[in-house]
Amino acid sequence: xxxxxxxxxxxxxxxxxxxxxxxxxxxxxxxxxxxxxxxxxxxxxxxxxxxxxxxxxxxxxxxxxxxxxxxxxxxxxxxxxxxxxxxxxxxxxxxxxxxxxxxxxxxxxxxxxxxxxxxxxxxxxxxxxxxxxxxxxxxxxxxxxxxxxxxxxxxxxxxxxxxxxxxxxxxxxxxxxxxxxxxxxxxxxxxxxxxxxxxxxxxxxxxxxxxxxxxxxxxxxxxxxxxxxxxxxxxxxxxxxxxxxxxxxxxxxxxxxxxxxxxxxxxxxxxxxxxxxxxxxxxxxxxxxxxxxxxxxxxxxxxxxxxxxxxxxxxxxx
Amino acid sequence: xxxxxxxxxxxxxxxxxxxxxxxxxxxxxxxxxxxxxxxxxxxxxxxxxxxxxxxxxxxxxxxxxxxxxxxxxxxxxxxxxxxxxxxxxxxxxxxxxxxxxxxxxxxxxxxxxxxxxxxxxxxxxxxxxxxxxxxxxxxxxxxxxxxxxxxxxxxxxxxxxxxxxxxxxxxxxxxxxxxxxxxxxxxxxxxxxxxxxxxxxxxxxxxxxxxxxxxxxxxxxxxxxxxxxxxxxxxxxxxxxxxxxxxxxxxxxxxxxxxxxxxxxxxxxxxxxxxxxxxxxxxxxxxxxxxxxxxxxxxxxxxxxxxxxxxxxxxxxxxxxxxxxxxxxxx
Ligand code: SF4
Numbered sequence: 001x002x003x004x005x006x007x008x009x010x011x012x013x014x015x016x017x018x019x020x021x022x023x024x025x026x027x028x029x030x031x032x033x034x035x036x037x038x039x040x041x042x043x044x045x046x047x048x049x050x051x052x053x054x055x056x057x058x059x060x061x062x063x064x065x066x067x068x069x070x071x072x073x074x075x076x077x078x079x080x081x082x083x084x085x086x087x088x089x090x091x092x093x094x095x096x097x098x099x100x101x102x103x104x105x106x107x108x109x110x111x112x113x114x115x116x117x118x119x120x121x122x123x124x125x126x127x128x129x130x131x132x133x134x135x136x137x138x139x140x141x142x143x144x145x146x147x148x149x150x151x152x153x154x155x156x157x158x159x160x161x162x163x164x165x166x167x168x169x170x171x172x173x174x175x176x177x178x179x180x181x182x183x184x185x186x187x188x189x190x191x192x193x194x195x196x197x198x199x200x201x202x203x204x205x206x207x208x209x210x211x212x213x214x215x216x217x218x219x220x221x222x223x224x225x226x227x228x229x230x231x232x233x234x235x236x237x238x239x240x241x242x243x244x245x246x247x248x249x250x251x252x253x254x255x256x257x258x259x260x261x262x263x264x265x266x267x268x269x270x271x272x273x274x275x276x277x278x279x280x281x282x283x284x285x286x287x288x289x290x291x292x293x294x295x296x297x298x299x300x301x302x303x304x305x306x307x308x309x310x311x312x313x314x315x316x317x318x
Numbered sequence: 319x320x321x322x323x324x325x326x327x328x329x330x331x332x333x334x335x336x337x338x339x340x341x342x343x344x345x346x347x348x349x350x351x352x353x354x355x356x357x358x359x360x361x362x363x364x365x366x367x368x369x370x371x372x373x374x375x376x377x378x379x380x381x382x383x384x385x386x387x388x389x390x391x392x393x394x395x396x397x398x399x400x401x402x403x404x405x406x407x408x409x410x411x412x413x414x415x416x417x418x419x420x421x422x423x424x425x426x427x428x429x430x431x432x433x434x435x436x437x438x439x440x441x442x443x444x445x446x447x448x449x450x451x452x453x454x455x456x457x458x459x460x461x462x463x464x465x466x467x468x469x470x471x472x473x474x475x476x477x478x479x480x481x482x483x484x485x486x487x488x489x490x491x492x493x494x495x496x497x498x499x500x501x502x503x504x505x506x507x508x509x510x511x512x513x514x515x516x517x518x519x520x521x522x523x524x525x526x527x528x529x530x531x532x533x534x535x536x537x538x539x540x541x542x543x544x545x546x547x548x549x550x551x552x553x554x555x556x557x558x559x560x561x562x563x564x565x566x567x568x569x570x571x572x573x574x575x576x577x578x579x580x581x582x583x584x585x586x587x588x589x590x591x592x593x594x595x596x597x598x599x600x601x602x603x604x605x606x607x608x609x610x611x612x613x614x615x616x617x618x619x620x621x622x623x624x625x626x627x628x629x630x631x632x633x634x635x636x637x638x639x640x641x642x643x644x645x646x647x648x649x
Pocket of ligand 1: 606613
């Protein structure tokens with residue numbers, strides 16, 4: 001099977017997954033408690049005629065499949081409807097908050113990659129030493145600290161007590177934004193960093209024990225090259241897989257971290273819109289997170305044969 | 319000239335009851351094929367690895383490992399690299415495990431040339447093509463681009479041998495080079511190794527658990543048990559008249575009733591693990607000739623066998639044991 005066909009199959013699979021998700025997302029919000037109409041008429045007591053009018057205006061009077069079809073058609077054209085809460089198109093509401101969240105996730109990803117992979121590799125190479133034990137201890141603690149607890153702790157120590165970092169808001173200008181995003185990014189990354197460190201360490205240890213490593217050394221290949229070209233290179237598979245899973249996990253966690261640091265981003269938007277029953281926005285956000293998840297995992301699947309040629313392209317890495 | 323001379327090599331690992339190697343003496347001369355025979359855990363692989371300076375990092379090492387006259391025990395990285403890239407190399411048992419599965423055959427062959435000798439990619443690939451042809455692979459240019467999983471075990475072992483020859487070594491260490499292969503391929507690989515050895519005048523150390531294989535393909539054979547050399551003899555003498563009780567056991571010196579296959583039966587009892595030790599002869603627990611009061615006092619030393627020039631055995635009773643009934647040679 002050629003690579004092009006394999007890629008095509010993946011992309012089709014991705015599209016089907018997204019379609020199924022869109023249906024689930026759409027229907028689950030209608031099955032969830034809280035009628036959107038009652039939200040719209042909050043505080044008033046409309047007559048049955050008025051209610052019917054509202055239902056008609058928003059299309060609630062039509063049968064479910066028709067509503068889904070209209071919604072899907074609009075979504076495919078980039079129209080996610082209007083936000084009840086912001087009186088704006090859902091696209092504009094999300095678009096305005098996306099950059100801040102991307103910066104947050106980006107900085108956190110960088111932290112996770114550099115610190116997580118670095119610490120994992122270091123502790124694997126120094127197995128059994130004090131460095132290794134220290135890293136393992138931090139990993140255990142890090143994995144156990146939920147991001148909201150990390151957020152509270154970081155705010156009170158570095159924000160309030162030491163005053164090194166701002167405790168609230170997004171900041172303006174790149175430097176100020178980075179300054180604002182530093183603590184949230186740390187809070188966001190702690191748990192995932194621990195996970196990546198652990199996976200990197202285990203994978204590296206696995207590879208360090210392989211016979212081909214000894215063979216390479218026996219042939220005079222310098223230790224540094226062996227570690228880079230054989231140990232780390234071969235350890236990449238699990239690291240890439242777990243990183244793919246982390247991206248969407250992080251998107252979800254932005255909800256907690258952004259709220260804790262009073263940042264405006266898609267995470268805090270999600271919390272707000274769930275609170276206020278702004279269904280259109282919630283639908284779009286859930287769909288967005290799922291889409292990112294599916295796209296990233298498809299990419300991971302496509303990259304895997306490059307990492308390990310024993311996995312045929314299109315065979316998947318599962 | 320003596321290529322490899324191991325002198326009184328003792329290797330101790332923390333936490334084990336006996337040394338992994340105990341005063342091992344062994345030598346391989348240029349153009350000579352030497353066998354090193356023993357069960358797993360006897361220390362034969364450790365001995366071979368010592369010739370490349372590949373002893374475990376935690377090990378306490380005494381004695382000397384002279385490769386072309388220079389000691390590898392405590393040698394610095396530069397010296398080790400010099401030996402590994404140009405003097406000695408090893409063919410490992412399982413090429414599936416020994417060749418990085420995610421890199422191309424070409425990478426495996428050219429890596430040391432490019433990284434340690436600073437050859438260009440072109441130069442190194444030209445050399446790799448020569449090597450693949452020298453080990454009898456049918457389509458060198460294609461193999462260069464292939465991944466290990468695309469080759470059969472036998473072909474991959476040829477790649478491993480090609481890799482070992484890359485630095486034009488004078489000493490080839492072969493650690494069970496055919497054990498991981500199916501029977502029909504084993505003979506081919508042995509023939510290839512023999513041919514290369516003669517062609518290039520290599521000193522070859524063949525590590526194997528199969529004493530008949532060693533007797534058939536070597537000039538001289540050492541037999542190891544529990545970290546010690548227990549017998550050394552020319553292949554013919556060893557096979558015709560083994561002296562040490564362990565060697566006798568390995569050769570199944572009691573004539574078989576049911577044909578040659580029966581002789582593959584292992585020596586009864588289990589080899590001594592690293593967690594055990596014995597005050598006297600390590601083989602006593604499995605030895606038919608063990609005599610309390612003599613065999614359990616102190617470890618028997620490897621001494622010349624009385625009346626037989628050029629061979630030695632480590633057994634206190636070697637002179638008084640009954641001669642071996644002649645065994646038929648496996649054809
Ligand atoms: S020393 Fe004693 S126990 Fe050891 S091999 Fe000789 S006879 Fe057997």
